[in-house]
Amino acid sequence: MIKPLTLLGWMALFGWLSLFGINANALVILQYHHISDKTPFITSTAPEIFEAHLDHLIAEDIEVVALEKALTADPTSVGSNHVVKVAITFDDAFPSVLVKALPLLTERQLPFTLFVATDLIETSRNRYLSWEDLKTIQTAGGTIANHSTRHQHWARKPSDQSMQAWTKAFIADALEAQAMLEANLGPVPKLYALPYGEYLPALASALENEGFTVFGQQSGAMAYPPQLVVPRFPMGGPYSDINRFKTKVRTRPFPRQPKRHQPLLHGLETRPIINLKTIASKEFERITCFGPEGRLTPSTVNDNVLIGASQPLKPGRARYNCTQMSDQPGRYFWHSFFWMKLDSDNRWYPEP
Ligand SMILES: [Zn+2]
Incomplete structure (x- = not known):
């Protein structure tokens, strides 16, 4: 009789398979902004194309997972060459996420995450969803997460500021946004999407040390454990094409993680x-x-x-x-x- 593997056994198997690049345990994260055909083309996915994306995932039996739950490797899938998991994310809280995307997602019972720049919710009410709208999304099963306070360009460190002072300001801003999310919505996971996908590795690393997983906007599949700035596939404009989509949702990370990248x-x-x-x-x-x-x-x-x-x-x-x-x-x-x-x-x- 074959004994079930102990935790140590799983860890050894996982390491061995990873060494040879056999482990296909990967997560593909999709990044959307507007679900509309009336907003800027490059950041927009037409509702019917978005619906085609969701229907493709369902038709192909691709598991759509909640981002915060998918960040740690599932040992039951280790060794399988056919595991494809996808997480759906939106940035910026544009109104079409509530009006167009939410009904399509809830109808199919698919989880998703919405990254929100908290001050913009307060100050640009016509452009972005309100706290009440975000509560509605949360109640419907969506996860709300951190996208800074004011959607700043954090890679643009002023030359008169030390890296230490700039890092402190960056972390303070992320924690302020997190506190604002929690004050309005209750506990939310420590997920942070970099505004514009721009970053300095030292900043991303400092935020990781605060317990956050940090997401960028560069394409690619996520490896286990997650790399410093987790890739996401942008899905706006030409990148929403259904044939490209079908290829991207099946991608895997290269067998080895690249060295820390200075962008x-x-x-x-x-x-x-x-x-x-x-x-x-x-x-x-x-x-x-x-x-x-x-x-x-x-x-x-x-x-x-x-x-x-x-x-x-x-x-x-x-x-x-x-x-x-x-x-x-x-x-x-x-x-x-x-x-x-x-x-x-x-x-x-x-x-x-
Ligand atoms: Zn953004």
Whole structure:
């Protein structure tokens, strides 16, 4: 008779499988803003497309999980090559989440999380949902979580402030937002979505030390345990396309977690280099990467596989997206490297 595995046994099996990249225990997090066809295209998903996304998840028997519950690995799924879990998130609390998304989600009994910048709820009442609306969403089964107080650009540390003082201000702001959420809605989990997806690793790490899980806006599947800034797939505008959606919800993280990534690029750093050896252990030739100007061609130097932009990156946010077909048909490893490129005088790019 086979004895059930002890906790130590599970941990050993988990480690062994991870070592060989066999473990497919991954979470794919979707990031939406507006569910509307009347709001800015790039941050909007049309209601019928959103509904098609939900129906695809149900038709394919893909488990939709509550984000806060999915952050720790489920040992019962360790070793399965077919586990696909998806979490649904919204940023900013736009009215269409209540009016359009909520009925579609509750009808299908799907959990979701809404990240809220707390001061904007108070000061921009026409633009965002009210506390009462958020309570309605919470009562209907949605989770409300932290998106700062005023949706600040926290990566933009003023040059006259020390990193220590800036980190203190960032943490104080996150805790203030958390206190505001709890004062209006009761206890909420420690989940924080970075405004604009922008970050400095030291800030994200300090917030993690406060017990928060920190989410970005770079695409990719979440590994277990979660990486420093957890990826989410943006689902607005062209990224809402149903065929792309079908591929993305089945993605997996690369077998190895990349080294801590420093996304801020100063004046002359226009072609940042990534060593793919830090994420994949073999078969580099099967990895495909794209930057803002198209496909990135890898070069090999002393057993390292390097990718860099084919054209200098322009000031603004940019990404290198890398994929590779995994050992499971139809499932890609997916990782996106996020950049914030300052201009040649080290000034920040304007928000569009
Ligand atoms: Zn936001």
